Amino acid sequence: EEDSSSLDLNATQPGQNPVALSRERRSLDALAAAEPAVLAECKTRAVVFEISRNMVDSTNANFVVWPPCVEVQRCSGCCNNRNVQCRPTQIRVRHVQVNKIEFVQRKPKFKKVVVPLEDHVQCRCEAVSRQPPRNSRPGPREQRRLSPSFTTAAVSQRQRVRRPPAQKRKHKKYKHVNDKKVLKEILIA
Secondary structure, eight states: OOOHHHHGGGOSSTTOOGGGGOHHHHHHHHHHHOOOOOOOBSEEEEEEEEOOHHHHOSSOOSEEEESSEEEEEEEEOBOSSTTEEEEEEEEEEEEEEEEEEEEETTEEEEEEEEEEEEEEEEEEEEEOOOOOOTTSOOOHHHHHHSOHHHHHHHHHHHHHHOOOOHHHHTTGGGTTOOOHHHHHHHHHO
């Protein structure tokens, strides 16, 4: 016979029958209460967009943008297979007014600035181009297909970038400490 204290762990409320809340019963209840999944179709949805300071003024860093975030419409959703993606077919540029709060001699100076935002108006599942990204390195299969001189250059370039093993760099930040006793106290603490 099972210990009554272990059976009470399944109860959610005091005085409730622990046997009635078996795992099978709870999973059936959850299944009955669950709503059916609906495909997230390719369409425009509101997303949060952060207005960067560079969008307001790329020459000055001594200011704050308010509001820092706004909602924009962007295409998102699922398409039938991996060869197609949800992409915008029509885009509209919307201009919004934000506050640029500059700090001059520690006092705020408010200025209105217009920022262009891009809203997606219509979306469609479109074919994905097969070109690899420009900034990525070729994978192992692509490297085998490349000419030997190119792969040799890539290997020698990688060797120049390598750092010394971690053990040799381990105490580099404590190099200014000349006393070994102090160094041991710092490293142990």
